[in-house]
Amino acid sequence: MSADLRGDFFDRPAPAVARDLIGWNLTVDGVGGTIAETEAYTQDDEASHSFRGKRMANAAMFGVPAHAYVYRSYGLHICLNIVCANAGAVLLRALVPEYGQAAMASRRGTDDPRLLCSGPGRLGQALGIDLTLNHRSLHDPPFSLRPGRPDAPVLVGTRIGISRAKDRPWRFGLSGSRFLSKPFPPFKP
């Protein structure tokens, strides 16, 4: 895949990128695995950090697509996003732990594979994400981001842990994976 095609992939609305990112492979300094769960946030989205405009902490969301937006959640957890078009971003919520499991276990303080990087805060800790990675390109070290199977079956649901715009179906998951942060409820009519 050429460099300009990779750039175009992230220069699209966040929901489309979040959907297509399922099954891709992400590592930070060689630690990571297959992306199993994502959520999309857009600028005209009350739940998005970019909704109220550009601030010091969220400036990365208004920057270059395919770069990292890293923020501190609830004062203690570190969460990793990938910037998309129009001040949107994809929150990485869960990985299949495949590479550097010993490093993940050490950082997380547990050997249970389900507790290594299932959940945005756990993922950030397992991969050693910190605020110095904010604004860094996902195409450059320490990151490595590569496409996975294009036909990976994808679950769709509403986003988790937010109080506004709860109805938007912008949560995506790798179908059948046991590494989702929470199950995808069956669609209710």
Add this chain to the structure above:
DNA sequence: AGCGAGATCGTCT
């Protein structure tokens, strides 16, 4: 299994 509280801090009201 499910609920409730505490940790912890920058941003906003």
Add this chain to the structure above:
DNA sequence: GACGATCTCGCTA
């Protein structure tokens, strides 16, 4: 002064 794109632990059942 309150509130999060969260996680963990302790309690109840």
